[in-house]
Amino acid sequence: MKRSDLRVEWEQRIATFTASGLSASKWCAANEVSIHQFWYWKKKLKTTEDTFSDSSQWFALEMDDSMEDSQSKIMVHVGQVSLEIEHGFDPKLLVEVVRTLQSIC
Incomplete structure (x- = not known):
């Protein structure tokens, strides 16, 4: 599985967890997901969101x-x-x- 596919899969898992209202440990047990991987990806995706939020837009500025x-x-x-x-x-x-x-x- 490509890294980008894995990222999309974890984004979906985190969204499903958030919508479930369950605690992380209960959600992981119910979905057969490692709690350690869950926290790793939750932190990784949050850090990325903070750094590259949807409201941020970067562009190149060329000057003549x-x-x-x-x-x-x-x-x-x-x-x-x-x-x-x-x-x-x-x-x-x-x-x-x-x-x-x-x-x-």
């Missing part, structure tokens, strides 16, 4: 020569916060700010 003047700006929206980014910004700082905003929004 006309965009390199000192007056060029872009707007970045994170939740309800808007950031105005000017030419010469610090990319590492922007990443830190966006991550912080995502964690509180």
Whole structure:
């Protein structure tokens, strides 16, 4: 089984568990699933969701020569916060700010 197929299978299992209203141990026993694997996948899928939530969208930004003047700006929206980014910004700082905003929004 491919890793992507296994991931889809566990996403379905976690969704079924959530809808069941059972405790993890009871659901695992009823569905013949290892409790250790269950917690591994539940944590793994939650971490992935946190990192790549449906509301996050990443895209490539290509700049041409006309965009390199000192007056060029872009707007970045994170939740309800808007950031105005000017030419010469610090990319590492922007990443830190966006991550912080995502964690509180």
